Amino acid sequence: MRHLLSTKDLTRDEAIQILDIAEDMADVQNREVRKLPTLRGKTVVNLFFEDSTRTRISFEAAAKRLSADVINFSAKGSSVSKGESLKDTAQTLAAMGADGVVIRHSASGAPQVLAQSDWIDARIVNAGDGTHEHPTQALLDAFTMRRRLFPGASRGRDLDGVSVVIVGDILHSRVARSNLWLLRTLGATVTFVAPATLVPLGTASWPVDVSYDLDATLALTQPDVVMMLRIQSERMNAAYFPTAREYARQWGLDDERLGRLRPDSIVMHPGPMNRGLEISAGAADSAQSTVLEQVANGVSIRMAVLYLLLSGEREAQA
Amino acid sequence: MSDTSIRPGGTRSLLKGAMLPDGTVTDILIENGRIVSTAPGAGTGASGTVVIDAAGLVALPGLVDLHTHLREPGFEQSETVLTGTRAAAAGGFTSVFAMANTLPVSDTAGVVEQVQALGARAGYATVRPIGAVTVGLAGERLSEIGAMAQSRAAVRVFSDDGKCVHDSLLMRRALEYVKTFDGVIAQHAQDPRLTENAQMNEGALSSELGLKGWPAVAEESIIARDVLLAEHVGARLHVCHLSTAGSVDVIRWAKARGIAVTAEATPHHLLLTEDLVRSYDARFKVNPPLRRDEDVQALREGLADGTIDIVATDHAPHPRESKESEWDAASFGMVGLESALPVVQTALVDSGLLGWDDVARVLSNTPARIGRLPGHSHSFEDGSPANLTLVDPAARSTFTLDRLHGKSTNTPYEGMTLSGSVRWTFHHGFATLRDGELADPSEAATFASGELAAGPSGQGIAG
Amino acid sequence: MARTVLQQADIARALTRISHEILESNRGAADLVILGIPTRGSVLAERIGAIVAGIEPGAVPAEMVGSLDITMYRDDLARHPTRTPSPTQVPRQGIDGKTVVLVDDVLFSGRTIRAALDALNDLGRPRAVRLAVLVDRGHRELPIRADFVGKNLPTSREERINVRLESIDGTEEVSIEEAPGA
Numbered sequence: 030m031r032h033l034l035s036t037k038d039l040t041r042d043e044a045i046q047i048l049d050i051a052e053d054m055a056d057v058q059n060r061e062v063r064k065l066p067t068l069r070g071k072t073v074v075n076l077f078f079e080d081s082t083r084t085r086i087s088f089e090a091a092a093k094r095l096s097a098d099v100i101n102f103s104a105k106g107s108s109v110s111k112g113e114s115l116k117d118t119a120q121t122l123a124a125m126g127a128d129g130v131v132i133r134h135s136a137s138g139a140p141q142v143l144a145q146s147d148w149i150d151a152r153i154v155n156a157g158d159g160t161h162e163h164p165t166q167a168l169l170d171a172f173t174m175r176r177r178l179f180p181g182a183s184r185g186r187d188l189d190g191v192s193v194v195i196v197g198d199i200l201h202s203r204v205a206r207s208n209l210w211l212l213r214t215l216g217a218t219v220t221f222v223a224p225a226t227l228v229p230l231g232t233a234s235w236p237v238d239v240s241y242d243l244d245a246t247l248a249l250t251q252p253d254v255v256m257m258l259r260i261q262s263e264r265m266n267a268a269y270f271p272t273a274r275e276y277a278r279q280w281g282l283d284d285e286r287l288g289r290l291r292p293d294s295i296v297m298h299p300g301p302m303n304r305g306l307e308i309s310a311g312a313a314d315s316a317q318s319t320v321l322e323q324v325a326n327g328v329s330i331r332m333a334v335l336y337l338l339l340s341g342e343r344e345a346q347a
Numbered sequence: 348m349s350d351t352s353i354r355p356g357g358t359r360s361l362l363k364g365a366m367l368p369d370g371t372v373t374d375i376l377i378e379n380g381r382i383v384s385t386a387p388g389a390g391t392g393a394s395g396t397v398v399i400d401a402a403g404l405v406a407l408p409g410l411v412d413l414h415t416h417l418r419e420p421g422f423e424q425s426e427t428v429l430t431g432t433r434a435a436a437a438g439g440f441t442s443v444f445a446m447a448n449t450l451p452v453s454d455t456a457g458v459v460e461q462v463q464a465l466g467a468r469a470g471y472a473t474v475r476p477i478g479a480v481t482v483g484l485a486g487e488r489l490s491e492i493g494a495m496a497q498s499r500a501a502v503r504v505f506s507d508d509g510k511c512v513h514d515s516l517l518m519r520r521a522l523e524y525v526k527t528f529d530g531v532i533a534q535h536a537q538d539p540r541l542t543e544n545a546q547m548n549e550g551a552l553s554s555e556l557g558l559k560g561w562p563a564v565a566e567e568s569i570i571a572r573d574v575l576l577a578e579h580v581g582a583r584l585h586v587c588h589l590s591t592a593g594s595v596d597v598i599r600w601a602k603a604r605g606i607a608v609t610a611e612a613t614p615h616h617l618l619l620t621e622d623l624v625r626s627y628d629a630r631f632k633v634n635p636p637l638r639r640d641e642d643v644q645a646l647r648e649g650l651a652d653g654t655i656d657i658v659a660t661d662h663a664p665h666p667r668e669s670k671e672s673e674w675d676a677a678s679f680g681m682v683g684l685e686s687a688l689p690v691v692q693t694a695l696v697d698s699g700l701l702g703w704d705d706v707a708r709v710l711s712n713t714p715a716r717i718g719r720l721p722g723h724s725h726s727f728e729d730g731s732p733a734n735l736t737l738v739d740p741a742a743r744s745t746f747t748l749d750r751l752h753g754k755s756t757n758t759p760y761e762g763m764t765l766s767g768s769v770r771w772t773f774h775h776g777f778a779t780l781r782d783g784e785l786a787d788p789s790e791a792a793t794f795a796s797g798e799l800a801a802g803p804s805g806q807g808i809a810g
Numbered sequence: 811m812a813r814t815v816l817q818q819a820d821i822a823r824a825l826t827r828i829s830h831e832i833l834e835s836n837r838g839a840a841d842l843v844i845l846g847i848p849t850r851g852s853v854l855a856e857r858i859g860a861i862v863a864g865i866e867p868g869a870v871p872a873e874m875v876g877s878l879d880i881t882m883y884r885d886d887l888a889r890h891p892t893r894t895p896s897p898t899q900v901p902r903q904g905i906d907g908k909t910v911v912l913v914d915d916v917l918f919s920g921r922t923i924r925a926a927l928d929a930l931n932d933l934g935r936p937r938a939v940r941l942a943v944l945v946d947r948g949h950r951e952l953p954i955r956a957d958f959v960g961k962n963l964p965t966s967r968e969e970r971i972n973v974r975l976e977s978i979d980g981t982e983e984v985s986i987e988e989a990p991g992a
Contacts, residue, residue, distance in 0.1 A: 037555075046894055049894070050894065050895060052897070053879070053882075053895050053897060053898070056897070056898060060932060060933060061932070061933070061934060062931075062932035062933075064932070065882040065883070065932070066882070066883055066928065067881075067882040067883070067887065095882075115672055115673050115676070116668075116671055116672065134673065135675075136673035136674060136675035136676060137556055137557035137558050137627075137674065137675070138556065138557075138558070138627030138673060138674045139627075139673035139674075141626075141627045142627050142628075142672070142673050142674070145626070145627075145628070146671075158557070159557045159558075159675070160557035161556060161557030161558075162557070184897070203557060206555070206557065229554030230549055230550060230551070230553070230554055230560060230562075231549075231550045231551025231552070231553070231554045231555075232551070232554065233551075234551045235551065235554075235555075336882070336892075336895075337892055340887045340888070340892055341887070341888070341890070341891050341892030
């Protein structure tokens with residue numbers, strides 16, 4: 030693996046390798062010394078064209094626990110035009126000797142453009158691009174599911190037969206896309222639930238069931254996992270649905286819907302949550318919720334990814 | 348003026364053994380900017396004749412591009428009239444219609460006359476400016492269409508290309524008003540609200556790639572409205588760059604109703620599909636966007652059955668930096684003059700959908716008629732203006748950047764294998780392209796100055 | 811050409827002797843932790859643990875034997891393709907105050923053991939650390955030596971030592987191979 034750009038092009042074996050290495054990394058988190066010398070002397074740049082403190086500090090913690098040097102580069106609000114800034118920034122980072130670039134960008138495909146360009150030859154990790162993909166989020170979600178559903182026996186396993194319902198703004202969600210591809214590769218079945226305005230066009234050809242009715246879907250599938258997506262307030266202004274109240278009533282995970290879930294099912298949310306909109310406080314704080322585990326697991330997954338991309342042989346300079 | 352006056356470059360040329368669009372193999376004798384004979388053996392032996400071996404080459408009337416962006420004035424870092432017409436000559440074109448989205452916008456007689464004059468001075472091709480429909484392309488009030496029509500540039504085609512004339516009442520008025528001057532509105536059909544920040548064809552692929560979708564209906568609904576408006580007011584309408592199967596259906600329906608509509612397709616929409624966008628390589632970013640394979644097939648069929656009247660390049664040069672970026676930030680557009688004929692041959696002639704006579708029709712005769720460009724295109728009758736191009740249809744090669752002659756290199760075809768190679772182009776008898784080599788600019792300009800001195804009939808602009 | 815230097819019975823005898831030596835130097839199995847270095851060191855550690863349990867009443871292998879992955883501590887990561895680490899498993903009681911015996915199959919440059927000492931350092935603070943190896947082939951690049959050695963095998967740098975163990979390789983022997991072209 031040279032870059033991590035999407036989950037769509039991960040094979041089952043590659044995905045399981047990342048999850049298994051993350052198990053080792055998670056073990057390190059429980060030790061007295063939570064640091065490994067593995068990436069000593071390597072430089073990881075967090076290149077964030079879009080604000081995301083959570084994702085950035087997760088990558089920062091991961092890189093630091095592997096002893097890499099971390100440079101945070103917030104390119105937001107740069108005065109140069111967007112196009113120039115990606116190329117110029119990449120060349121600047123290359124000149125500084127970055128071994129790995131963790132990039133968050135509002136434009137879909139920006140990490141791939143960087144990886145394909147000759148502007149920089151560092152390893153590229155996609156930390157979320159536009160409405161395209163967010164592969165480390167999907168990997169940490171799969172990791173969280175695996176640990177919860179197969180406690181003590183998660184290593185080496187896929188998610189064969191696990192049913193996952195993903196609820197919310199599928200249209201704008203890179204998390205939903207990355208999760209779909211990865212979960213399918215790992216053998217899970219996926220259902221998207223959303224108002225029709227928030228379902229992307231063309232999902233009929235995707236390996237997913239689509240439903241507009243949350244109650245019917247929960248009753249029918251009795252899912253192992255319910256993943257709630259964040260609803261952003263600007264969606265309401267763009268008239269994807271009439272009001273927050275109507276959305277919460279139809280597609281929110283409230284206490285009553287939580288009560289109807291199987292007791293051994295888990296409730297996930299990539300954060301940050303809108304309590305009372307897509308998820309009730311009761312559901313967010315319940316024993317079934319994995320929200321905080323997801324945060325902890327994020328560091329383990331990102332350590333595994335950085336290890337896999339950065340520890341190996343340095344390729345001969347072309 | 349005298350038809351027999353000797354002009355620079357206007358010597359006798361004999362093209363031996365060329366195949367005319369109708370399949371006849373013969374010799375073509377050019378003298379003083381005219382085709383004087385297409386009889387076999389004509390002109391042999393006469394002294395001072397330049398003899399060109401055209402065996403195996405197809406002769407076409409000089410190609411006419413109804414949709415070119417020459418970028419001058421205002422965006423000379425992308426293209427100038429000189430560089431753009433050199434690219435045209437290299438692609439076999441002898442006339443280009445220059446779109447109005449310059450800076451200043453071509454919405455006054457002054458700007459269109461300037462563009463026309465720059466073309467006439469350069470000498471590589473006849474440049475016909477297109478006038479803006481609305482002032483500043485702002486879509487608010489009509490520009491001085493009459494002044495542009497009656498200027499020395501004699502504008503007949505009006506377009507806000509790049510922007511859609513979206514206001515229904517304004518579009519109605521424009522269609523009506525240009526009737527006064529035998530003009531035509533060339534509409535860029537794109538509903539602006541349905542395509543806000545749109546990046547690529549809307550469908551399963553745009554959803555997967557996370558690029559904002561550009562629905563087919565945004566194009567089709569405008570075309571449907573416009574053909575009904577054209578019918579209602581009895582005006583001519585030309586629809587730029589059709590890209591969807593639905594658009595072809597709407598045009599077919601309109602023509603069956605007898606509506607005076609003509610339609611164009613670009614070479615790239617006849618060959619390329621949205622799958623190329625998977626690379627996020629901005630060379631494939633274009634307006635309207637590349638569509639599905641079904642759409643490409645529908646466009647090809649539409650062109651073959653006459654629903655689509657012409658092929659036009661939408662040659663849209665952009666500087667390197669506007670394509671070297673993430674997809675969202677990149678500019679829309681592709682250069683297309685040099686690749687147009689090879690793409691048409693690859694997509695349509697090789698597959699048997701079009702013959703060479705059809706190619707002459709869709710790339711020369713019909714665009715000249717739509718654009719009211721008399722005395723330029725022809726069917727090789729004796730006395731026709733010597734605007735013609737010779738193509739080697741047997742050539743098949745990988746398209747490389749060194750085949751481009753404009754200022755910009757944003758071609759989507761680099762590395763693709765295309766059929767056909769333009770070998771010779773004659774503009775009013777002057778060889779602008781000579782066995783693949785462009786004529787020297789000073790020589791072209793010298794010839795052009797002789798043409799200008801000889802009077803306007805050489806440019807073939809009717810009042 | 812490969813030349814067998816230890817056969818199955820030789821390996822068994824060596825492990826038995828090492829086990830006795832460990833017990834002798836530790837004065838029993840109390841506070842003893844045996845950590846193998848994956849992959850073959852882990853197998854050898856399990857076998858030593860089983861022998862020790864057979865000799866010393868009350869010694870339970872599960873409370874004594876574990877494995878210590880050193881992939882993340884290697885100093886040559888950038889010179890090889892990425893390795894997938896193996897799990898580190900330390901007995902429940904941990905290593906603080908214990909005598910830890912590291913077990914590996916071949917002792918060569920000493921770099922693996924250096925990495926193991928670093929890894930151990932991040933896990934806790936043992937009272938003492940000892941080293942047991944099946945084969946010591948010489949050519950040390952660091953000031954490290956083994957406390958318990960199955961067999962000393964003088965080799966040239968160009969030669970390869972192959973350790974094959976029943977549970978991994980289906981056969982059991984130690985052989986020396988001439989490097990191709992040597």
